[in-house]
Amino acid sequence: MTLWKKSLPGKTPPKSKNSPDLFAQLKGEITVMRKQGEPPVKDPHSFAQYMCDLCSTPHPVSGLRQCVLCGRWACNTCWKDEYYTCKSCAGIITIHTLKGNE
Ligand SMILES: [Zn+2]
Ligand SMILES: [Zn+2]
Numbered sequence: 001m002t003l004w005k006k007s008l009p010g011k012t013p014p015k016s017k018n019s020p021d022l023f024a025q026l027k028g029e030i031t032v033m034r035k036q037g038e039p040p041v042k043d044p045h046s047f048a049q050y051m052c053d054l055c056s057t058p059h060p061v062s063g064l065r066q067c068v069l070c071g072r073w074a075c076n077t078c079w080k081d082e083y084y085t086c087k088s089c090a091g092i093i094t095i096h097t098l099k100g101n102e
Contacts, residue, residue, distance in 0.1 A: 022096055026069055030089055034071030040064050041073075054078035054086055 033053060040050035043058035050061050053072035064073040067086040080090035 022093075025096060026089070026092060029092060030069045032069075032071050034066070034073070036066065036068070036071055038066075038071065040066075052078055054088060 040053070040061065043049040043051050046058055048060060049058040050064055050073065051057070052059055052064060052075040054074050055078055057075065059075045063075055065079055066073050067089055069085050069089040072086050072088070074086040078087050080087050083090045083093050085093065
């Protein structure tokens with residue numbers, strides 16, 4: 001007599017790497033500080049300079065980039081080229097990426 005072990009029906013579908021859900025997940029976790037396209041805050045002490053939303057130092061507008069996730073304006077120091085987001089959001093992405101590899 002052969003005892004056949006029935007394989008249990010899969011409860012959870014296997015997670016695919018780099019699923020498009022990641023972006024949706026991040027969106028749920030990251031607080032949007034500014035709308036996309038909203039200009040950075042002008043430095044009250046100087047003309048033609050804008051504030052970095054992360055470190056609060058003035059920069060020319062060409063030195064700031066808007067994060068696609070939280071909408072904050074970040075200077076070069078606060079920017080993560082790898083993800084094209086600010087460093088703050090990049091940290092959250094890193095956590096999610098690590099989780100996904102488990
Ligand atoms: Zn900065
Ligand atoms: Zn951000």
